[in-house]
Amino acid sequence: MSVKNQQMSIAGFSPPADGTGRWGPVLLVLGGAGCLSASAVLVKVAAVDPATSAFLRCAIAVLVLAPLAWRECQRAGQLSRRGIVVAVVAGAALGADYMMWTRSIFDVGAGAATVLINVQVLVLPLLGLVIDRERPTRRFVLACPVMILGIVLISGVLEKGNTAPHAVLGTVFGVMAGVAYALYLYLTRQQARAEPGHTVAPLAVATASAAATSVALSPLSSGIHLASISPPSWLAMIGLAVLGQVFAWILVNSGSPHLPANQTAALLLTQPVAAVLLSLIVLAEVPSALEVSGIALVLLAVAVANRVWRSRNKT
Template sequence: MISLLLGAAMISFAAVFVRLAQVSPDVSAFYRMFFGGLALAVFLWREGHLRCISVRVVKYAVFAGVLFALDIMCWHRSILAIGPGMATLLGNFQVFVLTAASVLVLGERPGKLFYLALPPAFVGLYLVVGVGWGEEASADYRTGVFWGLLTALFYGSYLLCLKLCIPRLGEDRRQALMGVIPWTTCLCIGGYLLLDGQALAVPMGMDLLWLVLLGVICQAAGWLFITRGMQAVSAALVGLGLLLQPVLSYVWDVLIFAKPLTVAELAGAGLALAAIYLGTVGGRK
């Protein structure tokens, strides 16, 4: 459980590093995958998993990489528009996207807790973003909410892709797959950057430091701790432990970026987190 909580705490800084790095959301997404991919390559090499990379692994990594690239690019846009806390919370609504997709694609049946989670999820979402949706809301705020909801859609699709691919691979090739995905994601984002005319020059100074930390700590080390911790605890504890990420993202947003909080937003965030937890542990029979 300690490994799981440590990993969740590490990835909670992802949105903070994206906000601190003075680069475009696509550039930060590219270097997140680049530095994270390097760190994972070293880990896989030490564990002897690099030799398990095959044509099938690369093929699966390409499909997953496209979805992950869309997820990361949308999330980074949302972070810059509405802040780390709200963007992370909206992205975690992937629980409902994944369950709905699993029902349609895999024929799975949601448990009763999933249906109980739907009303507080919608009420919480309204309190977080709907209350401030009036005429006083800026265009950046509305666009940021839109990117956050798209993040949930693409993140859920990415996880569904992994659900379909991973059972077809042995344990060693699963490790190899997770090491190759950052590179296919990096290529997708890099291709978009070139088509969009954005520069790929390596940022220097503190911007470079934030991007290295984003890739190594959040993309590589954080998820390594989480995947190892998940093997030792129940699904309910996994769902509860992973809630530490959006909670801490809100805390960092308030402490580091002085995010103002309203009673409605706090209540909505609490309801949404409770609903995400219920959706996680009761999403599938």
């Protein structure tokens, strides 16, 4: 097995031989999106202020990732200097994403913030097009407006109206968070393609960088407060770090390099869909009719964009 084909061994998966057009990478990204969707529920259960949540999510995850990264480096060799630099920059983008998104929640509300951060569905393919000449498929372009409409419906913005206290500033922070999110996704995809034997080590470096960035940007939100966290909240934060940071990004970063940028962006839109369903199961938050309609639209658009069904005209 080549080094490239060993990329996902740390997560227990084997990539397809040709890297694209198979279900393996798609399922990895979908699994990662599912893990990310649990983040909102765990944050609500933890009831920790946003800045502290963003910092602990990354800091605890580093403790889990460090021994896994060491094991990976023993097998595949040390991460290159370029790889370290890219991981640091990607982590800074992720930390900025966490902080600006939580700040936008205070300014425009959680629903609108969910819509704004998902500008990644446009920014990630745009980065791929401008930098790598990776043209999105016509199917994705046609499905994109439907995806965006579905996310708007899921957010509940149309039901609650615009009562945001600082709508303009919150919108700016939300869009910047989406751009930072897309930048993280783009950089990790490129680095994984450049050094296919490394998945966990770059994630560990990026997560440490994200933790540092969260501390640096914490004055934008509520600051970091550790003394008042209760034992149940610590347990929820550990779950958030392990599920929403470690497992989520190992899965996404393992599958994304084998997929076009537009396909990764579309698949990650299943995250808010799964978040609504988890909220129903765990928190008994019943979605409205508009939210259910949004879920149906997103799932349909993602299925169309990724050509879930194929013509059977061929024999």
